[in-house]
Amino acid sequence: MAEAAKPESRHFTLRPGFAVFVGLFVLTLYFLWAAYGAAPTSLSFLAEESAGPAPVTPMAGMDVQSASVENMAQDGGGAMTPDEFEEITLKFVEDLSLPDGSVQPTREWTEAMEAARGDGAQEEMDAAGPADAEEPIDVYLMAMRFSYEPRVLRLDRNVPYRFRMMSMDVNHGASIRAGFAGHIMRRPAMVLTEMVMTFSERGEFMIYCTVYCGAGHDQMKGKIIVE
């Protein structure tokens, strides 16, 4: 070993305690996280409903509150089998297709479907949202090897849409290129996921798969037109 200088005669930069201090310095990154509201400043988060959904950080054009209600619905009233999901998605496409092939979701269709279902669970979920929030319009998006259905969605700006999504075969992504960056989303197979999004800017946004799903993975693309 090195010549054993007595600890008191060492420069402090050569003492183990200082090395540990330097090693732990990286933990100060926490303060930056906290400054951006991305880390708790108290332990209260541990007492909150732990099984709840994770908040999704707001992205370009997406309403902050509505984007934060991503929800796994398989345990609640929104549970749906893949067959049921496929059936309702095909109906969604058939009912709402425009002549150019794009699909334009409407509030009337959403309300009609809810009335037909007598969807108490949905009402319960809606009631949990902000009292003055506009009722979201349902959008169905089915991901399968190697495409989305519908392929083109035509949405309105500043209107909340409840995206109900399911991957029908293997895990897929349903990420959205929004502005400068991508909003990356994983969609596990056979599980209904819901996410309310509001696009606040006109434009065309690409939907693309970001979870490798087989040889045709790089063909999986869809489009959202916000008008």
Place this chain on the structure above:
Amino acid sequence: MTKTKSKLIAGTRNLNPGDKNLLLAFFSIAVLALALGIVFATMTAAGRTGLFGIESATAYRMLGLHGVTIFFYWLYFVQAGFVLLLAAVYTEGAGEVALRPLAWLGFVTMLAGMVSSESSYFGGTILLYDGNPSLLIDDPSEGRFFYLGYVLLSAGLAMVATCAIATAVRPKFRGVIESWTPISFAAVAWSGLLLVAAVAGANAFLPPLFWTLGLRESVAGYAMSWSVLFHNMHYLPLMATVVLWYVLMENVTGMQSVFGPKFSKIVFAIYMIFVPPTSLYHMFLEPDLAEAVRVVGSLLSLFIAVPTILVFVVIVASLESYARAQGGRGLFGWIKLLPWRNPVMAAVGMAAVNMALGGVFSMVLIQERLAVLLSDTFYVPGYFHFLTVGGISLTFIAALIYVIPSLTGHRCWRPAVLARLPYILTIGLGLFGAGGIAAGYHGVPRRIFELAYHVDDPVEHIDAPFVWGTMMGVIGAGSLLMAAVLAIYVYALLRMLFSQNREIGVDVASLYVVSWSGSAATRERAWVGPLSILAMVAAMYGFTALSFEILQRVPILVGAAGH
């Protein structure tokens, strides 16, 4: 000074012929895996950048082979060789590898695993290296040889790790030694983690293997089993790297830790302690993970860099302290005294730089809120190649430059050339990493070969941003530069393995080193290590803040919610 008193070289040369053959077997296959991995990487890069036409199915096969060959077989074969070597050479009184027949059985099993995994791609598997079994829903049998390979690898690895532990433990039981040196302690801990990885491998891959063989109905919980193994696979080579930094710096400068052997052991133990609790960040994009788990996962993941930073500070402070005793002056002036002409020194020096860069960008990704911006994008390969190629693989290659000639008795091929390669490799990595990280911020997905996403229908058609293609060009240029440098390294290692030509190259013991043993200026300051960490943490702050800003200030972010 040119003659080394290298314990690594002398100890390796003193091993018995049986052990030398065993170690050469591991290192030869490691170099072969590295060579294959580079070929597959080049094909992947060519496909990705459109350098030449390559259909998607083939491109994905190349990507899968690249990951399997490098991340599993190169890294595990080279680790297996080094853990045995360090246990035998650095454990006083060991002298030889214990249970050598078991180690050979481990080698054969691992090799069979490699053949099985690689051959599965020629049988048409569509799996990538992570072996997600749900991709095989149409025909599970396509994955048989893939999983069999990983299971065999795990079994072989367990045998080798057992031998390494036995090698280090035996002198204790014979009463030859009472305690381990820091390096043999590290080898024991490293072997322990290798054994855990082997169990994690069996835990992850046996169920899909049985499923593909028709012996069970389904595979449940693969994502979690994989993530446990995957996390171990992050830590294992990282720990191996810092242990080798210790060994190699001692061998090129004569220095030893000025913090003492006890502290070194404590740092290696900290490595072990931090492995399991820092694993949750791999799951941040899973939509059903509870919020509290995400938050705690992010907090714990902050600790992931602590052990590596500690080792870095210990090594740099020790080097500075010794260099000052040799007359090194100025805040950075002492660095010039290091033997940079030695290819091992140059490689370790640049490995440290690349590890720091990789560390900066990896710490951005552990923040759970940023997963929605960066996970599954090209940011991920953009940052991790700094670690896997620039840090870990470069360190293993540096160690092989010392060890292979010591085992074969052959010469070190053109050290002057080898001493320049780390810098060129870092330039290639810089291009790849900068392009990849920028691409990630732009939302470019990883694992995509046809970035144009062309669709004929005018309604369906939407152009991917033009800049995506530009960034792919930068990434491709960086990839090819990296591949070229690594190919030269492979050629050099092959020469050292097989060429008896004494015209080219030098005796490895004659590589330029400095001999600072016995003296360290412990009363003088050693600020470069801490300042480097300060700069690194500042960069982490910068890129984390940048990421949050991008997340929050996308140009179209104008909505009713007022953000």
Place this chain on the structure above:
Amino acid sequence: MKRLDTVLLGIVFIVWSALALMYATVPMIQMATAFRVWGFGAMLFLVLAILAAGAKRGSK
């Protein structure tokens, strides 16, 4: 130093045991399968700690 080897490996055993127990008993973490891996790891490091303590008396 002999004792240090044992103590450090023992600490790894204790921490990993606690984590393995947590993985097995807290479903929220969704890491139940990790219990097997880290439980094995904890036992392994216990064995290593015992082996580290196993040096013969009178050794140097």
